[in-house]
Amino acid sequence: MTDELLLQVENLEKYYAQKRSLKEIALRKEKDPVQAVDDVSMEVHSNQSIGVIGESGCGKTTLLEVLMGLEPLTGGDVIYRGTRMSEFDREDWLKYRRNVQIIFQDPFDSLDPKQRVRTVLYEPLRVHGIEDKEQRAREMLERVNLGPPEQFLSKYPPQLSGGEKQRVAIARALILQPDVVLADEPVSMLDVSTQAAVLKLLSHLTDEMGVSLIYISHDLSTVSYVCDSVNVMYLGRLVEGAPTERLINEPQHPYTQALINSIPIPDPYHERETIELEGAPREPIGLGEGCRFRDRCPERMDICEKTPLDTEISEHHQTACHLYYDHEDESTQVSTGGESQPRESVPADGDDQ
Amino acid sequence: MSQPILEVDDLTIEFQTGESSITAVSDASFSIEQGEYMGLVGESGCGKSTIAKALLGALDKNGRIVSGKILYEGEEIQDFTEEEFNEKIRWKEIAMIPQASMNSLDPIQPISRKALEIADAHTDLSKSEALDRFKEAFEIVGLQPSRISEYSFQFSGGMRQRAIIALTLFLRPTIVIADEPTTALDVIMQDQVLNYIKKIREETNSSMMMITHDISVVFETCDTMTVMHSGQVAETGPVTDLYDSPTHPYLMLLQDAFPDIRYPNRDLEVIDGYPPELTDKADFCTFVDRCPWAVDECSQTAPRLESVTDRSVSGDGSDSTHKVACIRKDEVPQLNEERKRQGRTTADGGSDEGDLP
Numbered sequence A: 001m002t003d004e005l006l007l008q009v010e011n012l013e014k015y016y017a018q019k020r021s022l023k024e025i026a027l028r029k030e031k032d033p034v035q036a037v038d039d040v041s042m043e044v045h046s047n048q049s050i051g052v053i054g055e056s057g058c059g060k061t062t063l064l065e066v067l068m069g070l071e072p073l074t075g076g077d078v079i080y081r082g083t084r085m086s087e088f089d090r091e092d093w094l095k096y097r098r099n100v101q102i103i104f105q106d107p108f109d110s111l112d113p114k115q116r117v118r119t120v121l122y123e124p125l126r127v128h129g130i131e132d133k134e135q136r137a138r139e140m141l142e143r144v145n146l147g148p149p150e151q152f153l154s155k156y157p158p159q160l161s162g163g164e165k166q167r168v169a170i171a172r173a174l175i176l177q178p179d180v181v182l183a184d185e186p187v188s189m190l191d192v193s194t195q196a197a198v199l200k201l202l203s204h205l206t207d208e209m210g211v212s213l214i215y216i217s218h219d220l221s222t223v224s225y226v227c228d229s230v231n232v233m234y235l236g237r238l239v240e241g242a243p244t245e246r247l248i249n250e251p252q253h254p255y256t257q258a259l260i261n262s263i264p265i266p267d268p269y270h271e272r273e274t275i276e277l278e279g280a281p282r283e284p285i286g287l288g289e290g291c292r293f294r295d296r297c298p299e300r301m302d303i304c305e306k307t308p309l310d311t312e313i314s315e316h317h318q319t320a321c322h323l324y325y326d327h328e329d330e331s332t333q334v335s336t337g338g339e340s341q342p343r344e345s346v347p348a349d350g351d352d353q
Numbered sequence B: 001m002s003q004p005i006l007e008v009d010d011l012t013i014e015f016q017t018g019e020s021s022i023t024a025v026s027d028a029s030f031s032i033e034q035g036e037y038m039g040l041v042g043e044s045g046c047g048k049s050t051i052a053k054a055l056l057g058a059l060d061k062n063g064r065i066v067s068g069k070i071l072y073e074g075e076e077i078q079d080f081t082e083e084e085f086n087e088k089i090r091w092k093e094i095a096m097i098p099q100a101s102m103n104s105l106d107p108i109q110p111i112s113r114k115a116l117e118i119a120d121a122h123t124d125l126s127k128s129e130a131l132d133r134f135k136e137a138f139e140i141v142g143l144q145p146s147r148i149s150e151y152s153f154q155f156s157g158g159m160r161q162r163a164i165i166a167l168t169l170f171l172r173p174t175i176v177i178a179d180e181p182t183t184a185l186d187v188i189m190q191d192q193v194l195n196y197i198k199k200i201r202e203e204t205n206s207s208m209m210m211i212t213h214d215i216s217v218v219f220e221t222c223d224t225m226t227v228m229h230s231g232q233v234a235e236t237g238p239v240t241d242l243y244d245s246p247t248h249p250y251l252m253l254l255q256d257a258f259p260d261i262r263y264p265n266r267d268l269e270v271i272d273g274y275p276p277e278l279t280d281k282a283d284f285c286t287f288v289d290r291c292p293w294a295v296d297e298c299s300q301t302a303p304r305l306e307s308v309t310d311r312s313v314s315g316d317g318s319d320s321t322h323k324v325a326c327i328r329k330d331e332v333p334q335l336n337e338e339r340k341r342q343g344r345t346t347a348d349g350g351s352d353e354g355d356l357p
Ligand SMILES: Nc1ncnc2c1ncn2[C@@H]1O[C@H](COP(=O)(O)OP(=O)(O)OP(=O)(O)O)[C@@H](O)[C@H]1O
Pocket: A016, A017, A034, A035, A036, A054, A055, A056, A057, A058, A059, A060, A061, A062, A063, A218, A283, A284, B186
């Protein structure tokens, strides 16, 4: 299969202006913005599935919303097959919307209860002027194991179980045969047995249809079933990225280590060493210079008051932490803050088993 | 072993919905010892929350206990009145962290006021002692102690959930019922809460009934577990017994459906089909439509909970606390082995699994 560069996320930034009170407006008092996504760089190649993990509020959903064009970016850029989002014209947007699709977290929210499955699946085809709707809709339903298709086409979302709804959402995302699918916690609302089925389906279909996937979640254990590589996000920034198994077995950034150690293991004999992380991340406001994890980091040093740069620690494995680079010429390294290298995402190392 | 602190005995609970009725819990039995942590596991809708509410006399208005008993310290409480539950049970003896409780806080009073009210009604702690305990609880669930006097609307959803957990735990009741206490939280928050739950157990002698669909949480924090499927108890016993020798087909499949970060390439099991909707007490095995080993007899009678025999451990097993409700309990482990072996051979020839290339 050819390896094409589909999406480049380049120093992407999304700041939200904080609401000001009337008084503050009258006094022309500025408020610091919410730094939801800050200087995030990554690449998506064809046939890749990339995970982005991090705790609540770290900016995952915001990242996807910007990638979808649902929220305007405030800095950096997204480049789709060579064209910059900041310079998209109407036609570029249409093409982009056709080729980049999304699956939302909550299947109960994301489907209109008054629209039959048929309407849900026909809509994207209609928008993009595609004929043979019936044929495509049936095929897609079969692919997501909702058979017989005629039975499901005429159903309304309230008549479907959570897992079935999420399959419909997957069918809707894949029906235009997009290049990239973005998925926001696609299984977190589902039961364990349904969860396994949806994870398998997602992993299988993206492979089979040659669709690339960005999968975001706070839970690495579900991500690891689907993704070849994983990026870790903390307070708007990517702090580590590596092929999935490498990240699980050799996490380098102290935050990644804590995140992995916080996952319970379904084995009563397993003694998990918990690195108890205190508290919660700060509000992403007025973050300033320095490692954003430093207030919770067990390894923190004086140098951590400066922003750590992304460092390649081995092939395809990078992290942004002062533990991992040479501070000899730190003055030149640290001051560049906003110019991290794009993360190269990689296909899986192959089957390690 | 002494008398269990809580015993649920052949409990059947029904909801009236218009003309018809739904049986949410069907002849369920299990028990919890003093100081024991029990996990109640099963998929959405299987009756977990219904049991929890029944223990507190707090079933929804259209619900009623049709038959069976609930014994708290040996006393039957299933027929208690509202007053009796208030006076003798709630908060002090059994306290519950309700499911989806994020929105259950009163928006017009500071959270600390609620804590003081509860402490005042059920303990003789001084005001400052109560607040200190509440602050401590706040801290460990990841909230700043200085924020105890804020209003719930000042908190995000996740923070509200944590405030409620602190509220339920700070009086250290004899039994804590936690209904999906960490489901709405991310893994780090969950870890902090679980650490707190473990800490409580080190410092007090309270028992816990932890309701969740996440078996890894149960394996990590509980001594025993009870697995339900569609209103029926499928299997119950010490977690290590259920882990080592799962005997009910549902539990076997469930274990293999569960993601384990240690084995990201393992094939996940899929449990096909759906649980039946019960209009009456089930007189059949509710897993029959989904069970790979179902036989005719499974739909003719509801299997009774019986001790698991035929295990390597000592004795004849008749006094074992590991119990299962499956008429083929003695054959199923063997059948599962065979199935797995076959599964593996077909998988080599290209299964429906879309795993790594
Ligand atoms: N419209 C908005 N206006 C202001 N701030 C916002 C807005 N949307 C998000 N934020 C803030 O940006 C940060 C990132 O939020 P985001 O929803 O992307 O987090 P997330 O990683 O998806 O979290 P979760 O795991 O809880 O879904 C948070 O601090 C959030 O409060």
